Amino acid sequence: MSQPVLSLNNVTIFQENNAVLTNINLEVNHGEFLYIIGKTGSGKSSLMKTLYGDLKLREGTGEFVEYDLAKLKERDIPYLRRKIGIVFQDFKLLPDRTVHENLLFVLKATGWKEKQEMNVKINEVLDKVGMKSAANKMPHQISGGEQQRVAVARALLNDPEVILADEPTGNLDPQTSVEVMQLLREINQNGKTIIMATHDYALIMKFPGKTLKCDNGTLFEVVQRTV
Numbered sequence: 001m002s003q004p005v006l007s008l009n010n011v012t013i014f015q016e017n018n019a020v021l022t023n024i025n026l027e028v029n030h031g032e033f034l035y036i037i038g039k040t041g042s043g044k045s046s047l048m049k050t051l052y053g054d055l056k057l058r059e060g061t062g063e064f065v066e067y068d069l070a071k072l073k074e075r076d077i078p079y080l081r082r083k084i085g086i087v088f089q090d091f092k093l094l095p096d097r098t099v100h101e102n103l104l105f106v107l108k109a110t111g112w113k114e115k116q117e118m119n120v121k122i123n124e125v126l127d128k129v130g131m132k133s134a135a136n137k138m139p140h141q142i143s144g145g146e147q148q149r150v151a152v153a154r155a156l157l158n159d160p161e162v163i164l165a166d167e168p169t170g171n172l173d174p175q176t177s178v179e180v181m182q183l184l185r186e187i188n189q190n191g192k193t194i195i196m197a198t199h200d201y202a203l204i205m206k207f208p209g210k211t212l213k214c215d216n217g218t219l220f221e222v223v224q225r226t227v
Ligand SMILES: Nc1ncnc2c1ncn2[C@@H]1O[C@H](COP(=O)(O)OP(=O)(O)OP(=O)(O)O)[C@@H](O)[C@H]1O
Pocket: 015, 016, 020, 038, 039, 040, 041, 042, 043, 044, 045, 046, 047, 199, 214
């Protein structure tokens, strides 16, 4: 049996000196689609930040994409991030360059050199998210949903093992949210593990999946009722 892609043991997550989530025990296997839910301020983003190295793991032990989170050094973070793709609520595309240039920027920053290979890769990921025709557009020339598709394409550039999506539909209308969700589901069905923080319960009802809730300083699995 292969190792879990993520395991957390007796983890407490702190923001400054406050314990935001305590005693987290969690295992996520390759290929899973996992929701993290909970109201504003319950600790979803803090948990995600711990996974992508933005918040130190100070108590407990954790392994994520083969990195020991408690021993993670500043210099390890770029390598950890090459094994994961991150999608944020606010897309975070660079506003002063085209879609193609946004993706090129990430490839160059992560060590790619060959122009031809980079162009092939960019075409491939834009094709995957149905955005090839927008390659030469500026972010402000495309809709929020389209920008989020490009952000998903960007997350796929280095063929990550896992996609972390922190409220990826938070800025989108319900119909566009469903479309972005369908895209994430499709990517999951093609083998990638996805961990998605959300407070959009309607979306979870529509796309049921394993769901963990942050509440009252802890994280526990909830069973979703089907509608
Ligand atoms: N940089 C920070 N410094 C200090 N405290 C913080 C910081 N970021 C978050 N917190 C606190 O940690 C707690 C958890 O916040 P977090 O952002 O993880 O929650 P969340 O569930 O993701 O909320 P939201 O849905 O609003 O993003 C909150 O009490 C918040 O005020």
